[in-house]
Amino acid sequence: MADLITGFNTSVQNTEVVDSEATSQFLSFYLANKLYAVEILEVEEIIEPSEITEIPLAPDYIRGVINLRGDVVPVFDLTAHMGHGRRDINKRSCIVLVQIQTETSGKQTLGLLVDSVNEIVEIDSNKILPPPKMGSTVNTNFIKSMGRVENSFIILLNVDTLLSTELLEEINSLSQLHKTEKPVEE
Amino acid sequence: MNTESSAEMVFNMAEDLTIYSVAELKDSFMEYAEKTQELKVTLEQVTEFDSAGFQLMMFIINFANATEKTCVIKRLSKPVIDVLMLLGMNEDFSFKKNLASQEASL
């Protein structure tokens, strides 16, 4: 296949200002009145929650599946996932669609149900701190780091680990449990 | 023209032994056959010989068989031999076992 000829040796230079004091942009949102954020580059889009079809017998942090332009996309209830229990969907609820890299099946789109989306914040890299070791109500596996904005901390989540092998195993074992509870007999 | 010699009672086939004459010839042959037990047919005059003629000739042999008369077919003419050769009967002119004898002049 031929390339489109756009000019004569005038390749476009992507001038990227490399700042030593690099800042990253994050999308922040509320889960059970606490502020969390994910890196903006990982966010594909934000949609209003439409009809979510529940998956029966799934753990409570799996809210269900939605139809995203013909594809069936799973939706995680992040509030439940972070150990705050399920919340009813209201006017402010949003689904943040992220693209995650799974270990086994490549890229996958995943919906994250959040209580409300807050804003896009810029955080200097020097204000990003390692996650707390212990004592948090939050499942620390998914916490990438803590970001300090003004006087408060934002928990920065690592979306890729949402679909970790451990989690997949957990979901599988839940359904397996259901199966083995009732031994198959003729 | 069939001539009947009183001495030998020979049935002499006409020149034309074809579809045009077989009906007539058969009638005369049947008349002839009623008079004798020893059928003698000569074919030497036959110049025109077609399938109908051949069929009549074979009929005569069959007839002789069925009525248990002896039958001698004498002096085959060239056209007759040609047909018999064509049909592969030149060497083997014994159609039925009790056919007394043939004088196929071959």
Place this chain on the structure above:
Amino acid sequence: MNDEARQTFINESEEMLQSMEDSLLQMEQEPENAEYINSVFRSMHTIKGAAGIFGFDFIVDFAHPVETVMDEVRDGAHQVDEFLIAWLLKCKDHTEVLIHNVSAGDENNISQELINEGEKLIAEFSGHSLSNTDDNQTKSNTGAHGAVESWVISLDFKKDTFRNGFDPLSFIRYLEKLGDIREVITDLEDVPFAEEMDPESCYLSFKILLNSSASKAEIESVFEFVLDDCDIQIIPPKTQNDVYLNLLETLDYEQEKRLGEILVSIGAITDFELKKALAAQDHSIDQATADPTKAIEPLGEILIEKDSVSKPVLEKALDRQKQSREENKSIRVDANRLGQLINLVGELVISNAAVKLMVEKHGLYDVQEVVAEVENLVEDIRDNALELRMVPIGETFSRFRRVVRDVSRELGKDIDLVITGGEAELDKTVVEKINDPLTHLVRNSLDHGIETPEERELKGKPRQGTLTLNALHDSGHIVIQIADDGAGLDAEKIRTKAEANGLIQPGQQLSKRELFRLIFEPGLSTKQQASNLSGRGVGMDVVKRNIEALRGNVEVDSEPGKGTLVTIQLPLTLAIIDGFMVGASRERYVIPLSMVEECVEMDSKEWELSETSHYVNLRGEVMPYLRLTEFFSIPTEKRLGVKRESLVVVRFGRNKAGFVVDELYGELQTVIKPLGKLFENLTGVTGATVLGSGEVALILDVQGLIALASSGSASKKIATDLAEA
């Protein structure tokens, strides 16, 4: 050469080699059948030709002598024997190696070793054939000649022949111009020998043996004017039959032809014969319409009856017709493109459902008809699109011929592979995934199932064991069976092993089926001495898992000493199905329509639930049931006010169950959307679909749910029994 052409070459060559192998293995069974020899020759010839075009000389160099040998075999110079077949199989394997070099891009770098190997292989044959050619030659020279080289022409003249001015003798005379009349048999049986003989009527019939190089049509043309007055049969000499067979072999049809046209085109029958046979067929059609018990006679049979054509020629022509039908109608399409098409059709189905919904919502009654029409079309498109990807399973089956042959030799066993139902079709994507489990099951049968000839003899069985691969369609599924007449499963050994592995409690009561089912558990193999073929019990659990991943099911049945039967059930397609939508509370679920036996509406005189024993009684038939709302723990506050339930009876294989639902929505076309890795092992759900409204509905795993329903009721029944005791 570009990659695409290279890929085409590789693909086609591989296909050719596969078909060559199939034919060779068939040849082993029927060495006399020329068809297989021809087919092997064709395969080699095609590969050589294609390799020549692409400049793969190393393939041409090897294929050429092989082709020459095949050609000599066709001419009868070599005998089709075990040696030849074994040798050709080796040649096939060598060619495969050569082609692999092409696919690896090594065609410019062929090792001398490989070439030597090929030359050695060729030499192997010439060495063998030298010692044998003498008696082969004499064999082929005797016998073939004699009366078989003559045409047999039967002429039965009708009464009016003479009167119509024809002289049969003149036709016979004319025949002499076409060739050598070897014999005329004059039939005078019909000539009456008394008064009733009408000398002007024709009573003659002839049988003529003619040696001639003329065609059937030319011979027939001699009798052109008398065709109405004479019944003519022209039977070609045996050698001529071979000519027809060869013509059929080499004929290339630009387009599909009718049987009659094919036979006329090679000269096996004449136009006149065809016309007469067609007239006879018309007659038989008339008869059949008048009397439905009478069957319409196929043209081929009529032609055979009339001796217009010999059976082998007819069969070959029918074969070629079928082939050309397949050849002409097939076109290579990238599987991805087909996948895309099917995806798009899926979208179309969903969009159409959306349109339908809107039309209903807005009460656009005048549009409804058009929408219904579009819906029908979409349904047809869907079926057609899915059919594009349907392939017969026969090809997969016949791949096992080689496996069976090689493995049985290796193990010193004598095993015959019988294939039935190879024409049953299923989605290519399913076929691809079934190959591995199938291989494993076949090998298991060969290795553990069928005994050695000696053992079999001792048991009073025929020395040759039989492995049967069978396929059939059953309610939207394909059923694949692997059966052997071997030793069968040893239930006691399985039990001992399972107890040792802790799979079951010692002394646990299990039915035979349940016990056999244990072989699909990890780490169970009953053969003490594991061979290198089927491994050590690793795999049967994988087989089961693979099949279940395809939404299928595997069952095993066995009779000690008689054999083992493994039955696999698979959905025909993984893309779009006909579904039946039901509602449980506010949720909607889709059940594959093929599994729905019947639906019984809410007024329930006909069915009765027994909540304690968890059985439903439907018109006297008792079966386990599941209440979807309960089973899926759908919150009760969501439940609709008035409880008016319906029963959906589902079936999978032999098992039936009832689903108690709140609502019956009816049929819909269901585009199966994968739920992804995340939900791979969900209970009761196998996939999702997008409804016209844009909502997602889940597709129920009927098979899994039936099992759960049965076990649920069973365990509850035990519980109640215990409580009563």
